[in-house]
Amino acid sequence: MQKLTALVVDAAAGFREQAKSILTAAGFNVEVAENGQQALTLASAGRFRLICCSDDLPDIAGSDFCGQLRALDGYDYAAVLIMTDNDNARKLKQALLAGATDIFNKHDTQELEIYVRRLAERETRHLSGRVLFIEDSRVLQTIIIDLLTDMGLDVDAYTFAEEAWAAFSGGDYDLVITDIMLEGSMSGITLVRKIRRLREESGNLPIIATSGFDNMSRKIELFQLGVNDFVSKPINREELRQRVFNHITSYQNVRELRAQQNSLYSLAMLDQLTQLFNRHALREFAGKYFSEAYRFNRTLSMAVLDLDHFRDLNDKYGHDKGDQVLAELGNWLKRHVRDEDMIARWAGEEFVMLLPGCDAPAAVVLMQRMQKRLQRFKPANMTISLSVGVAEMRHEPQDNLNTLFELADRAMYQAKMAGRNCVRQYQTEEGETL
Ligand SMILES: Nc1nc2c(ncn2[C@@H]2O[C@H](COP(=O)(O)OP(=O)(O)OP(=O)(O)O)[C@@H](O)[C@H]2O)c(=O)[nH]1
Incomplete structure (x- = not known):
């Protein structure tokens, strides 16, 4: 890495000190010169990354100084900053043409401070890649x-x-x-x-x-x-x-x-324990499922899955074991749905699936098959079961996530009432399935 060195050239001791302290604060090792000749001698002996020079030197015009400095070996890419206290456009243009990098006002050193700080950061930044x-x-x-x-x-x-x-x-x-x-x-x-x-x-x-x-x-x-x-x-x-x-x-x-x-998205949309979508994400994406079902006149079913007697498991084996069961079950459930299906953790031990292109009877069969497989899969070595409620979108104008959830949740409750570890499609009091 190049050593950061700078040279300040100004006849006025006050400005030399001021510029020196700005450059030192930015991380440069600074030398000073009172006139152009002295500066050129120092420049040819060393190699300065930055030269901060008054446009009003006692022995040489600022633009001539720039030209002579650029002609020295190793000064093609040095930053040459001209400091001025008058904005004489012609003189400044001459300095730029002679090779000055930029021009700053002596009375407003803030711009100079920003420039040197950025240059130092860039020069000392450790790249990796x-x-x-x-x-x-x-x-x-x-x-x-x-x-x-x-x-x-x-x-x-x-x-x-x-x-x-x-x-x-x-x-x-x-x-x-x-x-x-x-x-x-x-x-x-x-x-x-x-x-x-x-x-x-x-x-x-x-x-x-x-x-x-x-x-x-x-x-x-x-x-x-x-x-x-x-x-x-x-x-x-x-x-x-x-x-x-x-x-x-x-x-x-x-x-x-x-x-x-991505990490903000994951915090906002994913349930951190199971890495499934959370309730917020389900609400966010459900609209698309419903509008596509309307548009293409497709069926859309929802399944609500609730772990049975989970309180007992927590009480008997501890909350950490319960967490482990939920995390492993979440992962397992995700692998058992199709790419176009959506699964989310709705609340504690309750999961929701949206199954596009699947009517309620087909969803019931699917969930029953899943229940069977679940008997063999023991998350965290625990035997668990799920009560599942299924409902199908009715293609009525008021259909949305809430109305479908209400039906599927009631069906899940009916599965609990029927002894748990089973699947129910929502039935009205008159015995009609929905
Ligand atoms: N370990 C763990 N437990 C949770 C979490 N969220 C909810 N629970 C627990 O899940 C249990 C749910 O209890 P209940 O609503 O009575 O239901 P249940 O014991 O599964 O009984 P049924 O649903 O009627 O079969 C409570 O003990 C909650 O503390 C979680 O993130 N981690």
């Missing part, structure tokens, strides 16, 4: 591997796109850098196309293409294909370093944000 790198020139491969590992990155380097593609599916990468013209039967373009066709997250990975053909229509084609960036050969190390830095950090920020969103 994995790069898939494809380049068929051995010499260039070595140079770029050095650059990337120096940035803290792990690199998987390949000469052929075929090998890289084989490695891609097994690796958790943060960036792909690929040459476009490669030896072998697969080109860099085919590799990019294959990556972009992937549906999973890795299909969105940032890709930097490199090529010796600096041809505009080829570049445009590459961007259309989904390449994020392009670096022409011969590769400028510093340019590639900055581009890699930007792509890796923004990709990782997006990933982190997505992970946070």
